[in-house]
Amino acid sequence: MTKQRIAVIGGTGPQGKGLGYRFARHGHDVIIGSRSAERAEPVADEVAARLEGLSGAGEVSGAANVDACGQADVVLLAVPYDGHDELVASLPLAGKTVISCVNPLGFDKRGAYGLVVDGGEGSAAESAQRLAPEATVVGAFHNVSAVGLWSEDEFLDEDVLCVGDSDEGKQIAMDLARAVTGREGISAGKLRLARQLEPFTAVLISINRKYKAHSGVRITGLPDQD
């Protein structure tokens, strides 16, 4: 495993905090980012406390989002879609591998649904790439359950689907997936397919509501992955 230094932007939300916990649990160093270091540090302490006594865990710290990016090689965008573009534009992402798990979703009386991004020809991940042209943007971790991430289970019975235009960037996300599922993430196509992965979360939310469950996705029919 290549040990990474990962900034989790939006690290105080359930998805970011849960992914940060999983990455640190499996040896990566994690910087929880938030609007201010004061907001980030208590969450970093909470994650670190959960890792106490685990051998091989990485370090967890908190920082303001911009500082977190500066300290990291890999930046995980785990922010709400509302305000996403302004925030991404404000971050120093040039040269970084940027993993977006942002889900542009709406909710109304009929449940969750995917928001239309750029007239149906865009996605949060593609917006991030456009706003940070010197970063390598990958889409991954959209569909993992925040509840499962924060659980004591060693690994989640799910697959992490990874999309991107750079094979190297995608491979970094596929390797990080091991911290969540115990096996490599799945290479699922070019970055534009984030248009499909992001709103698929609305399907899982609908299933969760119907079955009172925390559902995830597995891909069947593949050769055995290690």
Added chain:
Amino acid sequence: MTKQRIAVIGGTGPQGKGLGYRFARHGHDVIIGSRSAERAEPVADEVAARLEGLSGAGEVSGAANVDACGQADVVLLAVPYDGHDELVASLPLAGKTVISCVNPLGFDKRGAYGLVVDGGEGSAAESAQRLAPEATVVGAFHNVSAVGLWSEDEFLDEDVLCVGDSDEGKQIAMDLARAVTGREGISAGKLRLARQLEPFTAVLISINRKYKAHSGVRITGLPDQD
């Protein structure tokens, strides 16, 4: 199991033929539809030949699309998206349960991708409902592998995700899923979420190309389904 009489529109294509085979194999009567009865009948014979000697199989016949609808309670739309709207508008669907597994996909040098329907606020299934307002339209069976359907395997290791605005209609698709997977399909939300299920097939096609596989989707984390 409620035995259904199912017209498969586009029944000479791989998805329609495969689903017709599965439905008939598990006791439903299937009418393979095509532009003309002459085109449909050889495919019906091919499916029937594959069922020879299986006890409990349903009857398989061929008919022109319009006649197939007239003979059925359930109509499966398994047609290409190209020409979909014109074809659906020409069919006598009033009062029927109509299951759409139509995938509006495009292909270019970078692989498969989802076509934008109605500016991102529509799907083939929703178009069918608009064109046949007196039908009950459900979306299901989008993501099952045609190769798997035509195989000798008793059941496919996949889940069938079913979306619809009518619980009764959705339940019919969920019950039919048993013929494919051996268990009930998953209730995955309102019909508008067909916007997510349809283009998700582009993700599976990308995975298939990368891993030289016939991939499918399973939903994890649910209470045990029978």
